[in-house]
Amino acid sequence: MKRKITNWGNYPAVESELYHFRTEEELKKLIGLPSVIARGNGRCYGDSSLAPFILSTLHFNKALSFDMESGIFECEGGMLLDDILQIIVPKGWFLPVSPGTKYITVGGAIASNIHGKNHHIDGTFCRHLIEMDVLTADGNIYTCTPYQQSDLFHATCGGMGLTGIILRAKFYLKRIETSYIKQTQIKARDLFEILDLFETYRSQPYTMAWIDCLKQGKHVGRSIMMMGETATREHLKQSHIATALGVHPQKHISFPVNMPSFVLNPFSVRAFNQVFYMKNWKKEIHNIVHYDPFFYPLDKILHWNRGYGKKGFIQYQFVLPIENSKIGLIDILKRINRYGIGSFLAVLKLFGKDESFFSFPMEGYTLALDFPMKQGLLPFLDELDQVVLDYGGRLYLTKDARMKPEIFWKGYPNAESWYEIMIKYNKSYKFRSSQSDRLEITVPANKKNYANSTHIRSHF
Missing domain, CATH: 3.40.462 (Vanillyl-alcohol Oxidase; Chain A, domain 3)
Incomplete structure (x- = not known):
């Protein structure tokens, strides 16, 4: 049933159908919808996780492994930072990078490539990301790292969910003596x-x-x-x-x-x-x-x-x-x-x-x-x-x-290079949001009109 859904800013409201999944099998069935976007806890402020069909990751939220010696944590993409902190802090570990709220999912942290108060020293969240599993539009699941399937890895970090759905992530934690x-x-x-x-x-x-x-x-x-x-x-x-x-x-x-x-x-x-x-x-x-x-x-x-x-x-x-x-x-x-x-x-x-x-x-x-x-x-x-x-x-x-x-395409110098990787894994715009349509990422007729070609350079 369609209903109006908003994210944290309560603007805009989008008429949507919201679906949940608990397993990969349930998710793959939902990929049959005309087009979808993943949504975590709705703590982004605008419309980047809003669309006519939304796939909520909140029930795909298990912790998978925690190496207390090396500080490596692995979990499903729908796990909240709040729940991770409950596990890791008593063992003397903390998140490597954290935004101003702990009520976001790990998948959202990667899709936004979040930053925190320590960016000037520790960079973004994805700097500490070891690997992740991403379900792409063709139904395949790719394990990607900075060195394996690296184009998908880098395009997913900060890619606003447009390369696919982040199923699992493994990342380094930060050791602490006290909380x-x-x-x-x-x-x-x-x-x-x-x-x-x-x-x-x-x-x-x-x-x-x-x-x-x-x-x-x-x-x-x-x-x-x-x-x-x-x-x-x-x-x-x-x-x-x-x-x-x-x-x-x-x-x-x-x-x-x-x-x-x-x-x-x-x-x-x-x-x-x-x-x-x-x-x-x-x-x-x-x-x-x-x-x-x-x-x-x-x-x-x-x-x-x-x-x-x-x-x-x-x-x-x-x-x-x-x-x-x-x-x-x-x-x-x-x-x-x-x-x-x-x-x-x-x-x-x-x-x-x-x-x-x-x-x-x-x-x-x-x-x-x-x-x-x-x-x-x-x-x-x-x-x-x-x-x-x-x-x-x-x-x-x-x-x-x-x-x-035009503000997006001119402001992000690698937007064209990123787009070419995104469309490789997101053919026919299976993953699209109200934001991606508004910014003419997934409505590409005028896309190249805005890019400043002197800034374009491919990393791959």
């Missing part, structure tokens, strides 16, 4: 100071900053830097030693209903930003915190996306190359001020060099912003898209819900 983080917070008076702090503390394993995107004048871009490293047992209070490798709690609070749209306005956002910035009354704060509030602060609030109202919201995330980051960020922050409503959740991160074939990160700075859906937002974001492109940047496909095709 606590030695955290430092530093207030920055403006954008220039926060960028200097990122460079000064580049050797810190985990870094990010909350940024006040509505502050104007000489304090534009004022921020709070948050950085951390895994705490050792010597860092812990005696009362924490017994739970030195304790996992995250399961207690949550919940947004029971959608927030009225009038609650989010320029006054409320400015007031929140002022309180958030001033709550750190010291310039610098040091403390020991559990990994859960450090990596996943919003996970304790179930359905926090309802805070943006029934119309939903757009999470807008872009990256600018390092040489253009300072001038580009100032330009974009000024435009947001003129637009008149900013974001409670504005997160700035530093990316290191990235060797991925087809992924979002590049060496530079990425800013993620939440905008509630309202009249005038989409034309404003079209304006920002062009600004990002002019500075040599691009948008994150996992957060995208409305980008125009």
Whole structure:
């Protein structure tokens, strides 16, 4: 039965039929549908896992093996990071890369090639991926690695589910002595100071900053830097030693209903930003915190996306190359001020060099912003898209819900090379999504009109 399905941004809503599978045999029968897209836990923000026919991986979610000596973990593609943490943390291991929520699947982590607070040191999730099994449009299952069936491996990493369905994955974990983080917070008076702090503390394993995107004048871009490293047992209070490798709690609070749209306005956002910035009354704060509030602060609030109202919201995330980051960020922050409503959740991160074939990160700075859906937002974001492109940047496909095709094809220099590999394994567009149609990836009539041919180069 068809029903309207949305992902985490609650925009757009797509009329869909949702199917579940528990075995490969059940899945292969479902591949007979006209066209499909895999969907994990629906934590991407836009329409990249929405389509008329959706295959949910949530019941294909078993842990398969865990080598506690080498830190190699293998599981099915529908397993949540949350469930993996429950297994590995008590044994002294952690995820090599983690986004801002633990409620995503491993398949989703690969399809998005997720990044975290440690990209400047550890890169993306797929950098730690040993091998994976992918079911392609012809019904075959390929075991691929960086060296075997390597074109499929690299095109699947960040490929948004368009090369096939990720059945299994094997990847390296990161050893930890405790499940606590030695955290430092530093207030920055403006954008220039926060960028200097990122460079000064580049050797810190985990870094990010909350940024006040509505502050104007000489304090534009004022921020709070948050950085951390895994705490050792010597860092812990005696009362924490017994739970030195304790996992995250399961207690949550919940947004029971959608927030009225009038609650989010320029006054409320400015007031929140002022309180958030001033709550750190010291310039610098040091403390020991559990990994859960450090990596996943919003996970304790179930359905926090309802805070943006029934119309939903757009999470807008872009990256600018390092040489253009300072001038580009100032330009974009000024435009947001003129637009008149900013974001409670504005997160700035530093990316290191990235060797991925087809992924979002590049060496530079990425800013993620939440905008509630309202009249005038989409034309404003079209304006920002062009600004990002002019500075040599691009948008994150996992957060995208409305980008125009030319922004995608011009922003991803390997898009044409990736497309040629994708279509090799996805003949007749068996795997397609609302996003891939919108970006004219799986509706290819005008595809080559947008690509900047001077940037195209094949890796294979």
